[in-house]
Amino acid sequence: MTEDPFVAHRSLLFTVAYEMLGSAADAEDVLQESWLRWADVDQTQVSDARAYLVRVVTRQALNRLRTLSRSREDYVGEWLPEPLLTSPDVAEDVELAESVSIAMLTVLETLGPTERAVFVLREVFEMPYGEIAEATGKSAAAVRQIGRRAREHVAARRPRVQVSRSEQQAVVERFLGALRTGQLQQLMEIMAPDVVLIADGGGVAAAALAPIRGAELVAKVLARANRVEVAAFEATTVWLNGAPAGRIDVDGEPAAVSLVMENGRVTQIYLVRNPRKLTRLDEPAELAR
Known part of the structure; x- marks a missing residue:
């Protein structure tokens, strides 16, 4: 059959x-x-x-x-994409892994609906303009113009530095190791001076309502998660959205952390604490192009 x-x-x-x-x-x-x-x-x-x-x-x-x-x-506070547990195999398709990264999905959130659809179908799935036109209800000429604007928009905002998976994994492990100990100095050494932390609690879990900037302030906020009164704190390396990332469990409550790095130091931290967005951390999602 x-x-x-x-x-x-x-x-x-x-x-x-x-x-x-x-x-x-x-x-x-x-x-x-x-x-x-x-x-x-x-x-x-x-x-x-x-x-x-x-x-x-x-x-x-x-x-x-x-x-x-x-x-x-x-939405209450910052909105971040829903993280997906993925197998390391997803990273082998570099373009797919980049397109589903938390950083890229956050950039795509700044596009209008039609711009986002055109960008995804053309740049990620390489669909012909004619098919995209049918899917979006636009003319092929309009789709080309929308696609050009979307590419320029994304290019101006996406992380530009490519990091090898092995380097990314090493930085993630150092970051999580410092987080486990709660050592401010170690955390600050791993982060760039102008690092930005964006947290998503959705009004359900405790999280900063606006981005936090600067290594010292970010380190203090992160170290606070591993306080003396916390009964159980675990931080493990996992593969999320096609890249090495972290899963943090504080008193049994999970969170997902995705990092962007440059020259061996963390430049952006995406922290998802909204429990409604953390239901896909146990079973790998099947992604394909």
Whole structure:
């Protein structure tokens, strides 16, 4: 029996939706809605199931993104993407790993819905302009213009320094080691002087409501997490969104930490504490292009 195209391409479709939405929960909802639409189609009339399904998922994700854009304006504090546990294999596809990184997804959040869809479909999945036009309801000429603007926007904001996975892992382990001991000096030595910490508690977990800047201040905030009165504090290296990262458990409550680094020092820290965004830390997500 031939495998249903939706099942065969599910990892790709999830990845498209996740990159457009920055949320695994919303991506799963989009896939459910897309599956219902696919089930109603005369599949014998579909010549290219992969392209057709990507169009369906893109349209559903765009609808969801426009709704989410309004609700995220009322979000308490900083909004960060939902971290995903991934296998080290994802890092082997360098472009895929970069596109799903917390840093990149945070940059994509600054794009409008259509710009984000065009950027993801063109730059990550290398779809032809004609197919993107069908998926977004724009002309091919308009898609090219939107794509150019989106590329310029992202290029001006994305981290520019490429770091090897081994170097990244070494810095993450040093960072987590310093966090375990709570030593301010060790933490400050690992971070760049102008490091920025962005935390997401969603109004549910304690977190700074605005970015914290500067190594000394960031170190004090992080060291505070490992206080004497904390009964249990664990910090372990995991693979999140295609890169080495950290999982921190304070009295059994998890948090995810993703780092951006340059010249062996941490320049940006993304800390997710909102429990609603930490449900995908135990089972690796299947991502594909």
